[in-house]
Amino acid sequence: MADRYLEFASSGLGGWVVEALGLPKPAPLLRRAEADAGPALPLLLGPSADGRMADVVGRVTAASGVAVHAEWTPDVRYGALVYDASDCLSVAATQGLYRFFHQAIRSVAEHGRIVVVGAPPQTARTAEGEAIQRGLEGFVRSLAKEARRSIAVQLLYVAPGREDAAQSTLAFLLSPRSAYVSGQVIRVEAAGVAADPSLGHAGRHVLVTGAARGIGEAIVRLFAAEGARVTALDVPSAHDELQALAREIGADPLALDITAPEAAGVLLQTARARGGFDVVVHNAGITRDRTLGRMDAREWDSVMAVNLGAPLALTRVLLEAGLVRRNGRIVAVSSLSGVAGNMGQTNYALSKAGWIGAVDRLARDGLTHGITVNAVAPGFIETRMTAAIPFAVREAGRRMNSMGQGGSPVDVAETIAWLAHPASGGVNGQVVRVCGQSLLGA
């Protein structure tokens, strides 16, 4: 990232603009591959060492060799803060939240993690309790904007009795795998199928569409590295890249246009041959950007078909044939454009916002056998697609987030791998942004 931005930010007028927009100065993220394997910094747990999250925090930290402190100590650098605000149900009770973070926030090390745990607002018995629990969103999103230094901050709503089901999520949020996820609100509310959080994706059957390059390639590589059997699907025109990738990592290539008339038949046949899929990742997507007045009908139709129509139809076909297995996962790749809209993307934003509705519907209907349906919404991710964006627009996209940089395809893949984890059955119907807390939104 040879950084014209830094030059700009150091100039007179540039400094003015950077300050005006509150843009951060970027520092490279530490992801799983780059994370230091040295002694891990301790985690500070508040407000109480024996709260409802203590067991889960204990298991997560034990697995990663992290010490848990119950008392803030000056001069200690903490790798993470976890604060259970579930009992914070009145304006007066927020003083505890204030005191904890007022004291501890500057003790968090670079690349640290902060997780505020709440109870789903609707579970509060009073309007004031619901107001405070919902208000935590504003608190966390503000803290995430303040934290800087590549510190990620999230709000995790855990329904009463679902503490154990939150383990895989807490582990993800405290790990380097969530480096580009910040300012997010995640709910663990579903019962899901109980599964050992120490299990990985080994032996799971995974289908990834749009697999030949970019984000799809990263997803395929990650699942394959974790021992999954991956079916890597992409359009016939990507045949060579797909073959090369599949050969390199031992995946099964499937050259198929998901909008073709024969797509459902071919996919069913493949699924049956595998004995069904444990994980289906709808990553295939295209853009045909143009303002609506200039967009032609084909540009509209093709985006709608590839991004929404075909994957919805294939999902239905697989579910109806029982080819999504017990404790299965469906994960769609939505987009920040679907959340906030974007100039020149009426078609794309409709298709991506459509997935937010589809995820909500399928999760609400309650699929059988513990199957969950979630989406990720990437922000600015560095791919061949974004490399083609004009320099200035690309730079702006990179900087307008709390991490001050674009994400990597692996950040999206890691987030999908968490949602797809056998022990993540408590997370259902969620849309998680992978955007470094982009300033953009709705």
Place this chain on the structure above:
Amino acid sequence: MADRYLEFASSGLGGWVVEALGLPKPAPLLRRAEADAGPALPLLLGPSADGRMADVVGRVTAASGVAVHAEWTPDVRYGALVYDASDCLSVAATQGLYRFFHQAIRSVAEHGRIVVVGAPPQTARTAEGEAIQRGLEGFVRSLAKEARRSIAVQLLYVAPGREDAAQSTLAFLLSPRSAYVSGQVIRVEAAGVAADPSLGHAGRHVLVTGAARGIGEAIVRLFAAEGARVTALDVPSAHDELQALAREIGADPLALDITAPEAAGVLLQTARARGGFDVVVHNAGITRDRTLGRMDAREWDSVMAVNLGAPLALTRVLLEAGLVRRNGRIVAVSSLSGVAGNMGQTNYALSKAGWIGAVDRLARDGLTHGITVNAVAPGFIETRMTAAIPFAVREAGRRMNSMGQGGSPVDVAETIAWLAHPASGGVNGQVVRVCGQSLLGA
């Protein structure tokens, strides 16, 4: 608005930045006071002249003397487009949406209005139907970003059978009163109390807190101008301004600190003397901005008490005493900070996000007698408070929205007046941003 921004945008480096951020070139909005009283431009209604919204559109346009066209005609300039997408329940059906707007979008006049009507996504019978209805959000938010020329674009979900209840909302969205509201999603789902949409606020008893200046003053002035009996409440230290304002417009001043121990008693006494309130506007709010590590406990506590604790307590007291009258309205002033978080505003954002939770709760619980509870979330509004912001930050705040300018206090007041209207009982539990479609969000 002597415009350093325009100079900046015209310079070499400035042009680069403006283009990179997709910032619009501002053109002054036309509000109620400035709107041309000349012959109104026609409204184009699609896709069908006898759809479920036809009657309501007919009544709204008849009241404002606007002709309704059912067919797009080249060379006609339209003042508004209304498209009923309620039946758009499949990917194939979106082609009609595309064709209508592809053709008509460039026929919309400056300061025009676009309203897409949908059905609440949850009412769709299929997952695909829900996906498309939810997807309209992405479409509308994109179109709002493309439209420019001070054109406002909204998505209006009208539950089946609630078409008549949508009249006051449609009238607002098609009028100059909504000049600074764009990219919003509004639901008309509640039964509410039937009321004549041609009625105004004449004779209604209205309480406004934080009334002495800024947004509060604009709210007081608007309700008073419409013939309401307004109780204008503000802190004792604002006594002189409050008295002067009250005298000028014939309001009843009430100097009271809402966090004082005697506040509930005084307010009850006042409310009883008036025979109760029809409308309660919780506008009082303070900021004590500081990053959390530097914020002192008093800065935390005072913001939480003034912005959330006291108004919640007073709401409860008034409701329990039956002093919010039949078909009454409670409207809180939340904030974009509550939606998206903001650096240096952990306290403020918690309090303002808290109102989003409170509104949701009170609406969900279903208050008696047709009382509704809603919130507005202002973006960058030009007040004495924002005038004190350093120039560069202020300029950025002004520009980062689809209108390319800050809003006026009257924009917030107009939005509150719509929500508070006797015929707006179908709108309940909503948070409507008054931000010119600020790019910022969550």
